Amino acid sequence: MEIIPLSQPTLRNQLRALYVIARKDWKVFWRYPLNAVSNIFQPIIWITPVYFMGKAFSTNGQALGFAAYSGTSDYMSFILLGTVLTNFILTVFWGMGYALKNDMDAGVLESNWLTPVPRLLILVGRTLSSLLVTAITSAIMLLIAGALFGFQPTGNTLAAFLTAIPMLIGLYGFGFAFAAAVLLMREANTLVDVSSFLVQGFSGTNFPVKSLPTWLIPIALILPLTYGLDAVRGLLLKSETLLPIPVEIGILIVFMFGMLWFGAWVFQRVERRVRTLGTLGQH
Amino acid sequence: MADFAIEAKQLIKKFPARPGTGDKGADASPAPRRRLFAKKKPKAMFTAVNGVDLQIERGEIFGLLGPNGAGKSTTIRMLCTLLEPTSGTAQVNGFDIVKQANDVRRSLGTVLAGERSIYWKLTGRENLEYFAALYHIPAEIAKKRVEELIERMEIKDRSNELVEKYSTGMRQRIAIAKALLARPPILLLDEPTLGLDPQAARRVRELIAELKQEGHTILLTTHYMEEADLLSDRIGIIDAGKVIALDTPEGLKRRIDQQEVIRLELTGWHDDLADKLRSISGIQNLTTRQQGEADLWEVNLHAQNSRLALPRIVESISGNGTRLVNMNIVKPSLEDVFIHLTGKALRD
C-alpha cells in the first residue's frame, strides 16, 4: 500500500501559507471599493472639527498655545501624522481580533484551524494585506488632507520610518493578547471601540501628552505607543520629545521583544483552554 | 357575490429576478453596494405565481400542496396582504385584498415563518398581550383570551419564560395562538409543521383539526403529502405557479385509479436502466429515490396494467449488476397523484 507523505512544516511552506492568506484578504477587500473610500475619508472627517477648533485657538494663524507644548505651531501636521500612525496601530492591534471574530461568526474558524499552519501565523497573515491596504489608504488620505489642511514634514523620513517598525512589531504582541480575549469573550465591538478610544486619547494621537491633566500623564507614560508617536514626530516634524530620541527607540525595542513574548504566551494558553472547553465552534 | 371565505381569480405575481436566486433565498453577500457603480440592466422578471384561481368554502380546510418554490408562499402572502398581485383579484372574507387590505387583515389569523414570527426576548404571555393590542382587542377581553390560549396551547407553567428558552414546537404553538387571538374566521397557515419533531407536528395537526370543528376556515400550505391527505377537505396541487389539480383527496387519488403503482427496491441502480424501463409500453411515470446512504433504491413506476408490464420489467432489470430486492404493487398515494400530474417527485 502506498504511504501518503505528511506535509512538511518547512519555512517555505509556512511562508507560502502566509502569502495565500494575505492574498485572499487582499482580494476580498477590493471587492468592496466603498470600504477603501471610507478608510480614506473617515479620518479626514474626524479631524476636520479639530482643524477649525485650532483656528479658534489661533492668533493670526499661529497656534501659540500649542507651540508652547510641542515646539511646533503646525498642529495639523502633528495631528495628521498621529492619525496615520493610529491607522497602522489599529490595523495591527485590532485586525487580528476582528478577523478572528469574523471567522467565528462566519463559521470558518474551525476549518482554518484544522490546517497545519500555526495559528499565530494565520493571525499574522490576516494583518499583512490590511497593512498594505492601510499604507495605500493612509498615503491617499495624507495627500488629500495635506491639500486641505497642509502637511509639512521637515525632518528625516527614513529615520522616522525605521523608528515605527519596532513599535508595529511590538503591537503584534498586543494583538495576540487581544485576539485571545476575543476567543474567550466572543465579542469584539465594545472592547475595541472603548479601548481604541482610550489608547488614542492617552498615547497622544491628537495632542502632545504633556498637555494632559497632570493626573492622567502617568497613564500616557506607561503606554509604549506614546514614545513611538513622540519619537516619530520628533524625527519628522522636529517637535520637542519627552525623552531623548535614542532612549525612546530603546524603549520601543524592549517593548517589541517583551510584547511579542507576552502576547504569544497569553494566546497559546487561551487557545489550549478553549480547546479543553470545546467552545471554538460556538458563537 | 358568492360567499366564499377566499376567492382568487387569475392571481399573478412577478418579481424582478434576482441574479442567482430563483426564490426567497437568503442573499448574504453584500454585493448590492456595487450597484452604485454598475449600470442599470433591463429588469428580468420572474413569475412566482402564474394565474391562480381558488374558491375556498367557509368552514373547510383547504390544503395547498406543492414542492418548494412552487408559489405556495407567494400565494399566501398575497392573500394576507403582504404582497400586492401583479394582476388578478382576490377576496378574503368578502374584502378585496388590495382595496380593503385592512379589513382583510382583521379577518385573518396568519402563521408565517412560525417561530421567527414572535419576539424571543419577550415571554410567551408578553408576546400574546402585545399582538392582542395590535389586533385591536380591548384590554379586558385580551387578558381573558391570552389566558385561555396559554391554557389551550399547554404552555401555562412556562408562559412567563422568555421565548428563547422554548422548544421549536412551543414557539410554533405561540405563533398559532397569536393567529387565534382575534378569533378570525379565516386562518392561513404556511407550513405549520415545518421543522417540528414528529410528536410536536402531530400535536399541531390535532390542533388544526380542532380549529376546523370550531368553525374556522383554514388555508394550509404544506409539502408533506400525508399531512395534506389527513387534514384537508379539498386539496389544490400547485406547481410552477399554477394550480394544476383541485379536488378532495379521494377524488385526486381516484384520478389515477385506473393506474397501478409498482414499487421496486433494488441495488446497483444506473441511469441507463431508467430509459430501458420507460421504453416498456404501458409505463407512464418513473421516479427514483435513494434509501439513505446505502446502495438501495426505491423506484416507482405508474403502469396501466401491471400484469402486462411486470415480466418485461423483471427482464430489463436482470443483469448488469442490478439486483431486485423487493417488489410491490401499491395503492396510489397523493404523492403518486403529484407524480402523475407533474412527472416529478414532490421532495427532491
Next chain:
Amino acid sequence: METSLTGSLAKPGFRSDLRALFTVMWREWIIFTRYPSWIIAMFIWPLIFPMLYILTARALAGPDGRGMAVFMETTGATDFIGYIVIGTTVWMWQNIVLWDVGFSLRNEQMRGTLESNWLSPTWRFSYLLGHTGPQFITMLMFITITAIEFGLLFGIRLNGSIWMILLMMLAAVPSIYGLGFAFASLVITVKEANAFVFLIRGLVMIFCGITFPISLLPDWMQSIAKWLPQTYLIHGMRAAAFSKAGIGELAPDFIPLLLFGTCWLVVGYFTFLWMERRARRTGAIGQY
C-alpha cells in the same frame, strides 16, 4: 359557531390604534431592558467621545492658557468644555438615532418579526413611532448622564437657563427623528444603507461646528451648514447656555429648527409610505 366568528371582527378606531402604539412602546422598552450591555455604553460614551476633542483643546490652549483667551473671545463661550460637550452631544444624538431608530425596522426584518407585525390591522407607522418613544427616553438618560458626568468631573458651569437649553432640544426633536424615520424606511428596501449613516454624521461633523463656531468656516461651507438643522441646534444650545439668551434671541435658531423639523417629518412619513407600497410589490418585508 361560524357566525360568531365572522361577527367578532375587532373594530378599528383611533383609541385602539393609540393603544397599539403604546403597546409597541411597551414591547420596545421591555426588550431594551433585557439586553443589559447598554448600561456600559450609556456611561462610557458620553465621557469618552467629547474627551478626545477636549484634550486636544487643552493642548491648543497651551500651558499658560494663552490660546484659551483667544478661544473664549472667538466663541463667546464661558466654558470651553461645555462648549465642546454641547456640540459632540448633538452629534451623538443624531448618530444614535440613525442607528437605533434607523435600523429598528431593519432589525425586525432580519429577526422575522416585521412580517407578523405587518399582518395586523394596526396603523403601520406605529411601529416606527412606537420605537421612538423608548429611544427618546434612553436618549434623555444619555444626555442627563453626560451633563452629570461633566458637571461632577469637570465642574462645567453654565450661566444660562437650563429650560432654554431644553426648549432648543425639544425644537430639534422633529428634525432629528424625521431624518431617522426617512432612513429607517430607506433601509428596508435599499440594503447596505450604512453608507448613508456615515454620510449624514460626516456632514454634521464637518459642517455643523461641533467644536467651533461656524463663522470660522469658509463661505461655501457656511452656506452648506445653513441647510443642516443640527447647526441651529448647536448654535442655539450654546447661546442658551452661555449668554443667557431669552426666547427672542433664540428665535433665529428656534424657528428654522421647527421649519426643518416639519420638512423632515413630512419626508420621513412619505418615505415610509413609499417603502410600504414598494414592499408590497417586491416582498421586501419578508426578505433578509
